[in-house]
Amino acid sequence: MSSPNATSSPAVAQNESVGLKFNPNFVLETPEPVVGADLSGRVVVVLGANVGLGFEASKHFARMGPEKLIMVCRNETKGNEAVEDLKQATGFDAVELRIIDLSNFASVCDFATKYTKEVGKLDVLVANAAMLPASYESTVDGWEMSLQVNYLSIALSTLLLLPVMIETAKEAKYKPRVVVVSSSMHEQTTLDEKVIDATSILQQMNDGEYCKNFDIMKRRYSDTKLFGVFFVRELSERLTRSGSPLIVNVVDPGRCESQLSRNLPLQVKQQIMAMNLQRYTTEEGSRALVYGAVGEIGSDNEDDLKGAHIRRTRRIKYGEFVTGEIGKQLQKRIWDEMSAILYKVEPRVTDVVTNSLG
Template sequence: MAPRSFFQFVREQYSGMPPVVKTDLAGKTVVVVGANVGIGFEAARHFASMNPGRLIIACRNQERGEAALSELKSSTGFSRIELWLVDFTDFASVKGFADKFDREGGRLDILVENAGIIPGGYDTTKDGWLTILQTNCIAPSLLALRLLPHMWKTAEKYSTTPRLVLVASDVHYWSSLHKNPVVAKSPDILKLMSSFEYYSSTSHTDQYQDSKLLNVLFARDLQSRLLQSNVTVNSVTPAFCVSQLRRSVSGIMACASSVMERLLAYTAEEGSRQLVYGAIGGTEEEMRGGFVNFSKVVEPSDFVISKEGDAMEEKIWNELMDLLPLVGSSKESLKQYLRL
């Protein structure tokens, strides 16, 4: 497809967001990560209206999470909502969340991974990774792999098809990560992207676009490796909406973002409809590995579907496999579910 233009972006922002899809979620367990504010909160509100067996909102902050929990219960009248804590900047927290699910989670029908940040400067986690990279890409991927057995067992026990939704963005079309010859030659792309030298050669916009490209690649790669098509994996773009995602942005970029929001942005509720669509919309056949935009599966960037994109997927997959022990998993434990 032709490179995505700014005109296309503006046209879509004024085209109107499709209505939210609905279904009966009786008996099913829904987990929404990053659900205390913005599109994650609004997606959780939509799910609460569909009568799930359990709705787990996963947040990094206890106080903000409790405020969101209270607001969700009071605004929807739905009581089966639980607050669990997970911090994507800490692999130990990801492991703790997954361990808790092993003990208390039971079935898992829908997992929406929405947490994400925009960088405000070079910053690394306690695990040694660039914060935006660990938060937006590495930790969500590892949590998905750690929880995959629960989704697989849910499919077998309840004759259903669980869904994993990664919140990406249409900005992945503008990522130039693959055009960097250093990246193309590196066997350790994630490690390279976390280095100060590489960070210094890119802009904050580049880093965000690149992180969303990695989300799209991971969704496609994971789907292609499943030994059975009993779990559906996709990535979605919520479009450009009002969000606290840009709360760390300052200076000229903050001013520009404010103007853009006033002129073009959808509301958080409107953006959340795409998270819901990824979780319950479309058919399983079309949604597998798909990229969702405005309630339909569309072709991702040319790079994503190229041989070069496949090669990058493979490299990143191998890096993620090496990190699995940090969240309490291993390649061996995934062999019965995935082509490794």
């Protein structure tokens, strides 16, 4: 659902239902070829692996021959179907399904605990999961659905798996990586003053009364993608200070086909389809995820991908708001809020932040 800016002064149209913007003068660039690597002896985990970008990326990884490919999905039935489809498409058998429901913190913690005990090795984590909200909906944990699914649970799962990746790095031939899937839509928001001035940014954005405002919810997807960018940048900075070799980056697959709008009303889905007449296929979009995971592997340029913003298969600068003074302050403030919230969910988070990060 993301789109690169292809002209210097585009005429912008907007879907008023969900706040999506697009450039009618957009010119689809020729997709870069998918990069490859030898993944033998390496374990790859892909969240949201049963459909769309996650499934296509999983197929690419399978063809690279990892020691194990773990497809992580919310629904066991659909997940098993995806595993069988992948096996038939690639001939790769070292694949297993694990279940996680990102709208439920207990499910995230259970997944991480079992993974640590039963697998205990992780070379590549692709944090690919998102939902596009049309209105306010609360999770079982009392959080606005997209704020938890798109941001808090992605952060929680990453932090809880981080110790496994740090241990893996001690014996690994190549540096383990975390890839967070974002969108250029993070550049379309700067957070409003009521949020920035609130005692707690995340609690304000979770407030039911605040979220009743239509203009607030139609930009929520962009807001959560901005938080994901802040998370990657802060995590990468802390890993670097700690001396960790781990590589964390954020990728934008470009405007492409997906099932992001599958739970939206029919009229909204039709509007989104009309917006995206020019788009990449899901497979073409998945190449960004693959590049973030294995691009430049083993080369002298590999460390350039630490904290990098990757659009499709090339590094680009972050938006001015992200790198400006206000953005830098928000990045650290939201990290501290997120850490405190997740510590209450799972005390291990504090141990990870304190002992594994600088």
